Each structure stands twice: as C-alpha cells, then as structure tokens.
Amino acid sequence: MKRIIITCCLLLGVTLISFAQKRVLVEAESFKDIGGWVIDQQSFDVLYSSYLMAHGMGKPVEDARTTVDFSEGGKYHVWVRTKDWAPFPTGPGEFQLSINEKPLEDSFGVSGSADWDWYYGGQVDMKKGENTLVAEDLTGFNGRFDAIYFSTEEGDVPTNDNEALLAFRKEMLNLTENAKDVGQFDLVVVGGGMAGTCAAISGARMGLKVALIQNRPVLGGNNSSEIRVHLMGRVDQNHNAKLGRIVRELDNGDPGNGNPDADRYGDERKLQIVRAEPNISLHLNTHVYEVEMDGNTIKAVIGRDIATNQEYRFEGVYFSDCTGDGTLGYLAGAEYRMGRESRAETGESLAPEEPDDFTLGTSNLWASLEREEPSDFPETPWAIQFSEEYHIDDHKADWQWETGFGNFNTIYEAEEIRDHNLRAIFGNWSYLKNEMPEKYSHHELAWVAYIGGKRESRRLMGDHVLTQMDIQDGVMYPDGSVTATWTIDLHFPDAENSKYFEGEEFFAGTKHIKVQPYTIPYRCLYSRNIDNLYMAGRDISTTHVAFGSTRVMRTCGMMGEAVGYAAYVARKNNASPREVYTLHLNEFMDIIESPLSIHNLPTLPQD
Missing domain, CATH: 3.50.50.60 (FAD/NAD(P)-binding domain)
Structure with a gap:
C-alpha cells in the first residue's frame, strides 16, 4: 500500500527561500489575507494541496494579498500554477497577479486547458526583503490558483506530477521532519x-x-x-x-x-x-x-x-x-x-445484473432571492447551454441538482464534479435571467455552494455487510443498534436530463422504496x-x-x-x-x- 509521508512547519506563513538556488515558493492558500477568495481543499487527496478560488457568483471578489521576504533581490522568473476550469473554448476564471503593485503582463486562468499546470508570468524585479503579492479576480467565476514560484533560472519549471510535487513542496517550504x-x-x-x-x-x-x-x-x-x-x-x-x-x-x-x-x-x-x-x-x-x-x-x-x-x-x-x-x-x-x-453476489433484487462503478452523485445547491431592484447576469458561453426546449424553471435548487452516476469518480474527480455542477447552475441561471426577464429580472443569486455535498464513495467492510434483505425483512440481530427509517433511496439520472445531456447528467431522479424501522448491527x-x-x-x-x-x-x-x-x-x-x-x-x-x-x-x- 502506498503511504505518503510529509511533515511541515511553514516559515513566515507562506514561503521559504532556497538560498543557493535563489528559488521561492508561495502557496496560495497561505496568503496572509485571502480577501474574498476561498480556500478549497476538496481535491487534497489528488493535488496534495489546497488552493484559492474566487467564488463570486459572477461578481469579482476582493483581492487576496500577502507579503514574501527575499534574501536577495534581483531578477526572477515567475510561474503560477493554475488551470482553466471551463475551457469551452476558454473559461471565465480569469485573474491578474501583481507584484509590488505592478501587474504581470499576462492574466491567468484562461489558457484553454483544464489541466493544472505552471504558467509563465515573465521576469520580474524582486526587492531584497519584503515584497507584496496581490491576486485580483477579474470575473467572479471561480478562477483559482495553487502556488506561485520564483526562480533566477529561466528553465527551472516545477514538476506537474502531483506525487513528485509533494517532495518539491517539502523542499521549498522547509518542511520539518516531524509533525x-x-x-x-x-x-x-x-x-x-x-x-x-x-x-x-x-x-x-x-x-x-x-x-x-x-x-x-x-x-x-x-x-x-x-x-x-x-x-x-x-x-x-x-x-x-x-x-x-x-x-x-x-x-x-x-x-x-x-x-x-x-x-x-x-x-x-x-x-x-x-x-x-x-x-x-x-x-x-x-x-x-x-x-x-x-x-x-x-x-x-x-x-x-x-x-x-x-x-x-x-x-x-x-x-x-x-x-x-x-x-x-x-x-x-x-x-x-x-x-x-x-445481483448474483448479494442476492438483492434491486442490485444490477453486473457489478459496476456506479455511485450516487454530488450536489452543489444554490438559491436566489427577489430584490427590490432589477439585476442582470452575463451570458455564459462556457457553461452548459439551455434552451426553451430544455431549462430548469426554478428560483432555487433542491437535491436533484446532482452529478456523478458513474460518469465521474466521486473521490478522484471531485473537482470536475463540482465544476460540472457550477457550469449547470450558472448556465441555467443565465438562461432564466436573459430569456425569461418577466419572471426573473428582480431575482439575484444569493448563494451557490462551492463545497460539494457527496452522497456515496467508499464503504468500509465490517464483520457484517448490511443488505436489502436485512432491511426489508427487518432482521433483528443480537447487536442491532441504530434504528434506521429512511426509504431505500437510490438516485439515477433524470430521464429528461439524460435525453439532452447523455453522459453529462446533472439532474437526478429516484424511486423511494418504503421500509419499516429496522436496526443496523x-x-x-x-x-x-x-x-x-x-x-x-x-x-x-x-x-x-x-x-x-x-x-x-x-x-x-x-x-x-x-x-x-x-x-x-x-x-x-x-x-x-x-x-x-x-x-x-x-x-x-x-x-x-x-x-x-x-x-x-x-x-x-x-x-
């Protein structure tokens, strides 16, 4: 079994300077003032890092700011680890990085690539001592970055292999031997x-x-x-x-x-x-x-x-x-x-004929509120596209807004699931606001979850594996402990949603199978x-x-x-x-x- 071992003690809150190589790594999540950005750790088990994200529901969020000390001033090359989370062909997550109040020449988050990567920001002059870094969100649509890297060597680009990057973070952040x-x-x-x-x-x-x-x-x-x-x-x-x-x-x-x-x-x-x-x-x-x-x-x-x-x-x-x-x-x-x-393995009538990777999905809920004044919402060509033929006419979400169903791995593709949900939410809301103004002109998004609400992933095996028959037959084992009352409630893609978005469903259906109160051993x-x-x-x-x-x-x-x-x-x-x-x-x-x-x-x- 693979074990990942890292211990750390962060110097100065965000950085360590490697004196010999003149290199500096700044972790985004360790910015001293994250402003309106949020820390997202949901993909830690994939990236082995948290990151900052600008979750503004279409309105740019307050800048994130920090300072970093350089032992030696001079010219440094800078790279930013980021991604374009909705490249259709380019997404909405654009942001700007400024160093000592001077913006880098290029913005980030609109590369057209959905993969996390190091993007070159040019060569910059860094002062000996304290330097300021500012991340400015330009859209409010979930731009994100993981880290900023400085090096005096032009070709010194960090690795993109997440496991190898662990060792690099350990070196650059001066991680101690013991937690x-x-x-x-x-x-x-x-x-x-x-x-x-x-x-x-x-x-x-x-x-x-x-x-x-x-x-x-x-x-x-x-x-x-x-x-x-x-x-x-x-x-x-x-x-x-x-x-x-x-x-x-x-x-x-x-x-x-x-x-x-x-x-x-x-x-x-x-x-x-x-x-x-x-x-x-x-x-x-x-x-x-x-x-x-x-x-x-x-x-x-x-x-x-x-x-x-x-x-x-x-x-x-x-x-x-x-x-x-x-x-x-x-x-x-x-x-x-x-x-x-x-069905052959468990004997359950509700089990499929063949085993598979199907799991219940993850929901990102949202809600709007009616305001006194009208508001607008931008067109979202990067989002899921809706039409008069198919859209979801509602001012808030319920449990049905769900992505997964075996199309995504709920652990290792948690970021992709959340982003797919956001593309559905923002795309549908853009349609309602722009195509149905008579109903939604005064409604405004009040809240959209950026943390995914998971339903199913791993199930750890005990000395007893509870089955459909245990539930429906009401078997009373001598160690019956917790009493459960909920129906057998197994979600599946909504048929109408599948018709328009086969393989990319984001709306669920279910069939509740009633049970009598039963005990879990x-x-x-x-x-x-x-x-x-x-x-x-x-x-x-x-x-x-x-x-x-x-x-x-x-x-x-x-x-x-x-x-x-x-x-x-x-x-x-x-x-x-x-x-x-x-x-x-x-x-x-x-x-x-x-x-x-x-x-x-x-x-x-x-x-």
Whole structure:
C-alpha cells in the first residue's frame, strides 16, 4: 500500500527561500489575507494541496494579498500554477497577479486547458526583503490558483506530477521532519459531519479523551452552511430509544435544502456544543492524509492545516472514520467497496445484473432571492447551454441538482464534479435571467455552494455487510443498534436530463422504496481487518442497495453516538471493537438502551 509521508512547519506563513538556488515558493492558500477568495481543499487527496478560488457568483471578489521576504533581490522568473476550469473554448476564471503593485503582463486562468499546470508570468524585479503579492479576480467565476514560484533560472519549471510535487513542496517550504504532536487520545474521530460530531460528543461524555478532526472551518458536513442539506431520518422510532439524543441537540430545525439563510443550519450551535465538552480537543481546518500503522493497528494519524500547512500528529487507542469517503480506512488498508455489487453476489433484487462503478452523485445547491431592484447576469458561453426546449424553471435548487452516476469518480474527480455542477447552475441561471426577464429580472443569486455535498464513495467492510434483505425483512440481530427509517433511496439520472445531456447528467431522479424501522448491527460499525478502526456515517459496512437507506444524516448521527459508546466499552475492558461484540455485547447494549446521564459521567480505569 502506498503511504505518503510529509511533515511541515511553514516559515513566515507562506514561503521559504532556497538560498543557493535563489528559488521561492508561495502557496496560495497561505496568503496572509485571502480577501474574498476561498480556500478549497476538496481535491487534497489528488493535488496534495489546497488552493484559492474566487467564488463570486459572477461578481469579482476582493483581492487576496500577502507579503514574501527575499534574501536577495534581483531578477526572477515567475510561474503560477493554475488551470482553466471551463475551457469551452476558454473559461471565465480569469485573474491578474501583481507584484509590488505592478501587474504581470499576462492574466491567468484562461489558457484553454483544464489541466493544472505552471504558467509563465515573465521576469520580474524582486526587492531584497519584503515584497507584496496581490491576486485580483477579474470575473467572479471561480478562477483559482495553487502556488506561485520564483526562480533566477529561466528553465527551472516545477514538476506537474502531483506525487513528485509533494517532495518539491517539502523542499521549498522547509518542511520539518516531524509533525507537531497534539497528544494521545482514547478516541480519534476523523471527520466532523453529523456522524463524527456525534461520535466525539458521545465518547467524551462517557469519559473518553477525544480528538475531533475536521477539514473545514465548520462542523456538520452536509448539514453545515457550506453545503446546506437538511437532516433526514427519524430519531423517534428507535428500538434503542435513547439513541438520537445527541442528534436532537445538534438539530437546528428543518430549513430545507439550499436555504439562502446560512444561520438556519446551526454552525455556531454545533461548535458551541462541542466546545462545551471538556474531553474533546477540536481541530478544524485539518485534513488527515497519512496514517502510522503497527501491523493491522492504527497508531497515529497526521493532519495538515489547509491554510497554514502546519502538520499535526494525533496518537490514539481507537480511531473512527467519519470522513464519508472512507479516507482513514483507505489509508490504513481497510477492506472497502465502491460502486454496485451484482445481483448474483448479494442476492438483492434491486442490485444490477453486473457489478459496476456506479455511485450516487454530488450536489452543489444554490438559491436566489427577489430584490427590490432589477439585476442582470452575463451570458455564459462556457457553461452548459439551455434552451426553451430544455431549462430548469426554478428560483432555487433542491437535491436533484446532482452529478456523478458513474460518469465521474466521486473521490478522484471531485473537482470536475463540482465544476460540472457550477457550469449547470450558472448556465441555467443565465438562461432564466436573459430569456425569461418577466419572471426573473428582480431575482439575484444569493448563494451557490462551492463545497460539494457527496452522497456515496467508499464503504468500509465490517464483520457484517448490511443488505436489502436485512432491511426489508427487518432482521433483528443480537447487536442491532441504530434504528434506521429512511426509504431505500437510490438516485439515477433524470430521464429528461439524460435525453439532452447523455453522459453529462446533472439532474437526478429516484424511486423511494418504503421500509419499516429496522436496526443496523453493531458489526457494521467497525472494520473487519483493521483492529482498532470504527466507522460511522455513509461509509459503514453495507451493500450499495442498503446504503440507499442508511446514508441520511440523522441515522448517521446515531451511528456516531453508538460508536462513542462502543469505544467506551472497548477502552474500559482493554478490548478491540470486535471484542465488544464477541465478549462485551451485553454491556454495550445496556448502554445504548439507557445511556448514562451527562451529569453522571463514568470514570475510566487509569492506565
């Protein structure tokens, strides 16, 4: 298994000067003032870097600014790592870079190539000491850049191989040999969506020392203000009636999908609840990308700050993969599946005849608001083109705005999926504004998500793999824990959308298959081959068909609660997650049937 090992400590916030070669690398995400640009880390597992993006919904955003010290002044060649994200034939992501208040001769982001590459900006005079860099967005349509590189040698262009570029970044950023040790924990939870947040709170309230690591500035995942999906599934029909209490605490009501009011999704509420827990060490903006293993046991994880590039090391007894993508499990070598199993393999009537790579897609929701004054919106020749024959006549999005369906890999092509969604959103909105002014002249885009709301990717395999028959037959296993209530809800491309955009669909349909409340076995919540790995959320051990029911966020939150309680039982008895089932199941079931009051916390035995 390939392991990627990088450690870092960033000098001066953004740069290191290599004195002998007179080279300087500036990481875009480490600009001291990003202005109206946003930090995008969604493709970190492909690029091994975050980047800056100008997400202005058609209006240029405020400049990003930083300073960089040069040990020696003189003439330097400059390259900018960027791309043209919608080259049809050229896209809208144009931006300008200025050095010491002097713009470079050429702008960037309109090369006609969708590949990340180093683009030459000419030769510039740099002062000894502090120099200023300014990135000016010219369009508001998602221009982006990864890094800026200076060299006194004209042909000294960095590599474009993402893995080789890791070593280059390490050299140029003066990355140290060791990440900063955060400490040792009973439970390290990676992923701060509903599942991970509930797991952290549950474990902490049972007395565990917990680290909660989230790679965005907010908690909640798909239920955060960055993505804005409402919570589904029920917590009031539980076979184990006490599960769901923490989900209810975090639930900020039902604002629907894509509500333009960010406050309705309760970001601050979630943060306050977590920060009130003395046993939780919260680490936002930290992307876990490396594990340290001891045989089949995870010893520690390494996370990188998505802005500063500082790295942190978290050592733990137990780990929980709540990333959705199964990232931690994948890095550790956990067995996983991705795509659909065949009907012959699973015996499920809803499975396809042949296995394939089909997965449910990713949504980027959006909303408009009616204003007192009319507004315009530019033509978008680079976007998906709509017509009187086919357009989507609505002032906001719901779940149907979805791209994936096996046409894109939801992990390794996450950037392409998001960009395809943006081309659909902006193209349709341009059509509505310019061709239907009688209805939309006073409407203005109020919000468009740039963080993709994923549904399906890897599923980590446990000692039990939940199936369609388990759900529809209501099988009650002795370790039945979380009660699920959502339908078997498997999305597919909308037929009308496929007619006009075959192979590039961005609008979904579904057929809800009703189920009675059923329980998910505890054995679906830990890895079958990694000895100390739990999982909660959409990456638990199910078939593709069963996943269609288990994936909604209230259900995922209850999985997190159950994992926190199970980790307590394991820690108390010095047991593995599997041994909680084989040796301590009654103790675990007693807790989830009637968990202890948060005002009467148990005391773990001291090592």
